[in-house]
Amino acid sequence: MSKLKELNTPIFWAEGHPGELDAATWQVEVTGLVKEPRTFSYADLLALPKTVVNARLTSVTRWSVFGAWGGVHFRDLLDVVGVDPKAAYVEFFSYRKIYTTAIPLEVALRERTLLAYEFEGEPLEEDYGGPVRNFCPYLWGYKSAKSVVRVQLLDRPSRGYWEVRGYPDAAQILAGRMLDINTRRWRQIPDGEVIKFLDDV
Secondary structure, X not given: OOHHHHOOOOOOOOOOOOOOOOHHHOEEEEEEXXXXXXXXXXXXXXXXXXXEEEEEEEEOOXXXXXXXXXXXXXXXXXXXXXXXXXXXXXXXXXXXXXXXXXXXXXXXXOOOOEEEEEEOOEEOOHHHOOOOEEEOOOEOHHXXXXXXXXXXXXXXXXXXXXXXXXXXXXXXXOOEEEEEOOOOEXXXXXXXXXXXXXXXX
8 A cells, every 4th residue: 555545645636536557658748948849768768867855745635645756857857858048837638638738837947846756755656646757846736737638838837627727827825724634634734735744723
């Protein structure tokens, strides 16, 4: 059983659970405003420099889970393909390409944003967005697209699955009551990335 499952981390797929996915044949296309578009296999991603960050995935439904997320930092990924100077946003397409979302390029390049393939040293399973997902602790979890098959660089924002349904494109994490999955306690958070809690509630 994975660490995320042991913690009883909620499982939610807006577009429907994809079922079993094969990491060995997984591919992520990197395209758009890049100099050399390329498709990366799962093995290609594992061969790139690995970054591990201790951070929280925080859901707009008011829960947050902490752990060591491992994967490829976007700077390392984009160094391979080269970034067009006009690029300002990174758009993600989940498996089946029903679910999309985009974040500013400057957020993608922050130190704790990854194309993640593991949690606490274990490969990510399909329930939690494996084999490869975006992990962006700075914004609500709907910006951390699961089971990513395409990464596209754009010169303008692109409204994704939840954004066209009324969710804010900025996806700023707001202060309030939050379930800490790691301790199963309800706690108060300030605005922004969940780094510390204010108190128990």
